[in-house]
Amino acid sequence: MSLDSESLGAEVTYRGYLRLGELLDLLKPVSSAHDEPLFITTHQTFELWFRLILYELEAARSRMWEENPSDAARLLLRVATVENLLTSQFDILDTMTSQGFFEFRDRLNSASGFHSVQFREIELLSGLGGGGWVKLTKTSPEDALRLERRRHEPTMWSAFQELVTRRGCQALTDVFNQRQRYKELFELSEAMIAHDEAFALWRGRHVRLVERMIGTSRGTGGTTGTGYLNKTLPKRFFPELLAARSRAKQDGGRGHDDNRPEKP
Numbered sequence: 001m002s003l004d005s006e007s008l009g010a011e012v013t014y015r016g017y018l019r020l021g022e023l024l025d026l027l028k029p030v031s032s033a034h035d036e037p038l039f040i041t042t043h044q045t046f047e048l049w050f051r052l053i054l055y056e057l058e059a060a061r062s063r064m065w066e067e068n069p070s071d072a073a074r075l076l077l078r079v080a081t082v083e084n085l086l087t088s089q090f091d092i093l094d095t096m097t098s099q100g101f102f103e104f105r106d107r108l109n110s111a112s113g114f115h116s117v118q119f120r121e122i123e124l125l126s127g128l129g130g131g132g133w134v135k136l137t138k139t140s141p142e143d144a145l146r147l148e149r150r151r152h153e154p155t156m157w158s159a160f161q162e163l164v165t166r167r168g169c170q171a172l173t174d175v176f177n178q179r180q181r182y183k184e185l186f187e188l189s190e191a192m193i194a195h196d197e198a199f200a201l202w203r204g205r206h207v208r209l210v211e212r213m214i215g216t217s218r219g220t221g222g223t224t225g226t227g228y229l230n231k232t233l234p235k236r237f238f239p240e241l242l243a244a245r246s247r248a249k250q251d252g253g254r255g256h257d258d259n260r261p262e263k264p
Contacts, residue, residue, distance in 0.1 A: 033103035035096045042093055049086055050118035053079050057125050057156060064159040067166070069184040076191035083198035090205045098213045105214075117143040124150040126195070126237040127157035157238060160192065172244035189241055196237040203235070 015021065026044060029036040056075045063072035117139055129151060139147065169175060169182055172189075179186045236242065 029104070030107045031104040033100065035100035036104045038092070038096060039101070039104070042089055045089065046086060047116065047118060049082050050116070050122060053082055054118060054121055054125065056082075057122065061125075061154065061156055061159045064156075064163045064188075067163070069163060069188040073184075073188040073191035076188070076195050080191070080194040080198040083195070083202050087198070087202045087205045090209050093209055094212070096213075101213050115139070117146060120147055121150050122199070123235075123237075125153075125155060126199070127155040128235055128237055129155070156192070157240075160188070160238075160241075163188075172240065173248045176245050176248035189245070192238055193241060193245070196242070200236060 027040055056079050060072040060075040167185055175182045175185045175189050
């Protein structure tokens with residue numbers, strides 16, 4: 001995500017730095033429907049933000065490997081903030097009526113958000129595995145290889161587990177019950193949960209939009225539309241972490257007492 005050496009040697013302008021000529025030329029509707037540019041723009045910005053999310057998730061994973069949980073937490077909170085922004089973008093799509101969408105929907109053929117490779121990469125990198133993604137997604141050979149590599153590389157969750165072990169924490173509930181002792185791990189855990197929850201909210205908001213637009217019709221990607229999407233709602237990246245936090249809250253208040261500094 002950097003300028004090439006040739007670009008750095010030339011005078012930097014706002015237009016050139018942001019490559020606005022190329023960027024603005026990417027909006028190419030396939031119909032004359034008034035609302036199609038809105039639909040394309042929103043989904044193109046989704047993909048741009050997905051790229052940044054992947055960049056930050058990879059960086060956060062590296063920080064965990066480098067024993068820097070505080071910086072990992074900072075990056076994950078940035079990711080959650082971006083995901084909350086993406087959820088708010090559905091408010092813009094809500095200004096499009098279902099009639100406006102159906103004016104160009106047939107021109108999409110089988111094109112669907114279900115085929116977003118970067119969306120799958122975020123899921124895989126965050127720990128939501130499954131070899132079926134490569135088969136379920138219509139991809140180019142290059143994209144299929146990207147997904148296959150993601151499926152086999154270390155996840156955010158595995159990096160976190162390794163860090164917890166290196167810090168001498170015996171159980172995940174201790175992270176929440178002994179917040180003073182494991183302060184950095186606690187803050188990282190909360191940031192990971194923030195990412196998990198923000199992505200789940202995005203997923204849920206997407207389902208609500210699809211319900212409003214197409215009702216019970218089949219999705220453009222060949223899925224059962226909202227029927228399929230509703231099945232994805234329970235998916236969470238870090239269920240073990242959520243369960244540990246829940247158990248810590250139910251242990252009789254010991255977590256509150258253990259916030260006190262340990263006696264020497």
